[in-house]
Amino acid sequence: MPTKSKKAKNIRIAAIGGLGEIGKNMYCVEYDDKIVVIDCGIKFPEDDLLGIDYVISDYQYVIKNRDKIQGLVITHGHEDHIGGIPFLLRQLSGINIYAGPLALALIRSKLEENGLTRDCNLIEIDEDSDLDFGEISVTFFRTTHSIPDTLGVAVHTPVGVVVQTGDYKFDLTPVDGQPAPNLQRMAKLGDEGVLLLMSDSTNAEVPTFTKSERFVGKSIRNIMESIKGRIIFASFASNISRIKQASDVAIENGRKIAVFGRSMEAAIKNGVELGYLDYPKGTLVDPKDVNNIPPEEMMILCTGSQGEPMAALSRIANGTHKQISIVPGDTVIFSSSPIPGNTMSVNHVINGLEEAGAEVIHGKVNNVHTSGHGGQEEQKLMLRLIKPKFFMPIHGEYRMLKIHTELAQLCDVPKENCFIMENGDVLELNQEEAKVVDHFPASDVFVDGNGIGDIGNAVIHERQLLSEDGLVAACATVKMKTGQILSGPDILSRGFIYMRESGELINQAQKQVYHAIKMCFRSSGRVTESMINDAIVDTLQDYLYEKTERKPIIIPMIISV
Structure with missing residues (x-):
């Protein structure tokens, strides 16, 4: 492990993502x-990021x-901690990726889907691993979260130790x-001395x-044991502990289990291979056989607890699933809470299921x-x-970071030693002092289909106007x-007005465009x-706002002859 040196340089901490937000860690x-x-990691888009x-x-x-x-x-295998890896490797190949067994399996699946398995080296670690990079070394400590194999990280340098908790709670049972x-x-880390603590602020x-x-x-057991009909259990595919508990109750009550959703299938496969899940022979049945098994003997594990439009549960709710339709007596258990941005989608699915x-x-x-995140007492x-000398809250929106900083001060970290930072800030520190010394661009990059970064704020603004x-x-x-107008002007509308019932408005808009074109040729020599x-844009915007108090996007389509 590195030893302290009188000539040791400062440590620099840079946040690429994860500050002032939930996700993108x-x-x-x-x-x-x-x-x-x-x-x-990645962040899931809020409702205003259309498309x-x-x-x-x-x-x-x-x-x-x-x-x-x-x-x-990698601290653990959730999307807000590993989801960005395929996008990073397209720009930065050949790096070593260190992760626990489950996180490594999930990363490997992502890389296989994207054809990137040769672009990095995947190395399995556990809490007893010790990574030696010369003057820097990395050790780990086991935490608990809503997914197995979660690790806190300690980076040892000649200046001091930096601890990053990852996502954690203190689940003692x-x-x-x-x-x-x-x-x-x-x-032990605290007793030996920690220079900086970077800690999860979500809760x-x-x-x-x-x-x-x-x-x-216990709650899941009490609920499931009282259900007589078919059970549809929706949860995060990564929550292996939750899947295990639901599966155990189903097996004890003589139910068969069918799995729907690609991510859920992958989670079951990885969980079984790594020894986290155990299904007696004959328990898991082919999804095609679901309708041939009595409802009281059936439980369906599926994705869609976040209201994702193409997930199994959403298709069940809207009646488009090829194999499953809601029948009287079905009970759907949502064993999750909506992540930011998904509340409306989840409510929509719940309404559809109840209507069915x-x-x-x-x-x-x-x-x-x-939650898999610790509350104030755990923080x-x-x-x-x-027992850090300096404190930097991470993984949370600003108000969460602020509250966490106040908790640190109650735990004897001086106020001047606490740093609420933004993505792109660089904190430089040594045993005597710490201060923010630099800032680099760290804005969001939007992924739309195969497009990465080609959708900027201007496009998002236009989509909002269109909506x-x-x-x-x-x-x-x-x-x-x-300057002769050979045909038109014609007005077409989409999402603005119902044209059949707005004849007078359309006629007047056509006249406005006609006069705008004519004025161009009268007032300028070369048009x-x-x-x-x-x-056309200036004229129509003013006219339509005056008549409707709305501002549609105006698209002129001039064919010049």
Whole structure:
């Protein structure tokens, strides 16, 4: 392990993503000419990002410093920590990726889908691993979360130790087969001295301990044992502990289990191969046989707990699933809570299921879900165990970071030693002081289909205008030499007005366009298409707003002769 040196340089901490937001986690710990990158996640788009599939980080800082990168260390296998890896590897190949068994299996599946398996080296780690990069070394400590194999990370440098918790809660009674958090190793790090703690802030607004996964298991058991008909159980595919508890109850009550949804199928496959899940022979049945099994003997595990339009549960709710239709007596259990941006989609699915005749059980009121993130009491416990000199809250929106900082001060971290930062900020620190010294571009990058970064804020703004006020197209054929209008103007509308019932408005709009074109030729010697387009947009925007108080996108379509 590195020893302290009088000539030691400062440590630099850079947040590529994960600050002021839930998701997109990616952090760099730099010492001298070496960088350890921790996590590489995505963020799911909010409702106002129309048509966007994912939001990823701007990787330019990492690419610029590619020669310094010693490896990408993964804390656990959730999408907001591994989802960005395929996008990163398209710009930065050949790096070493270190991850626990389940996270590694999930990453490998992503890379196989994207044809990127040769673009990196996948290396399995556990809490006893010790990565030696010369002046920097990395050790780990076991935590608990809503997915197995979760690790906290300690980066050791000659200046001091930087600890990044990853996502965590202190679940002291985890589900069978899952180890408890290693408090002893955390306390040992604290006793030896930690320079900086970077800690998960997601549940900083929750004033209590987060309930144990085993507590949810009892609720699931009580609910499922009272259900007489078919059970449809929807959860995060990555929540192996939740899947195990639901499966165990189903098996004990003589139910067969069918799995729907590609990510759920992959989770079951990985869980069985890694020993987290165990299904007696004959328990898992072919999805094609679901309708041939009595409802009281059937449980369906499926994706779609977040209301994803193409997920199995959404297609069941809207009646488009090829194999499953809701029948009287069906009970759907939502064993999750909506992540930011998905609430409306989840409510839409719930409404569809209930309209189809299913009973839907969801929400914390039924105790069928608990968070994988620790509340304030657990955040204070982490602070007491690690005892950092400096503190930097991560993984949370601004208000969460602020509250977490206040908790740190209650746990004896001086106010001047706490840093609420933004993506792109660079914190430089040593044993005596810490301060923000630099900032680099770290804006969101939008992924739309196969397009990465080609959709900017201007396009998003146009999509929002289209969704709110629609568009109006003005078409005309113009003889440019004489200014004669050979045909049109014609007005077309999509999402703005119902044209059959707006004849007078359309007629007046046509006249406005006609006069705008004519005025161009009267007021200028040399007229271009661009000048005509600008005149049409200005005229129609003013006229339509005056008449409707709406601002549709105006698209001039001039055919010049």
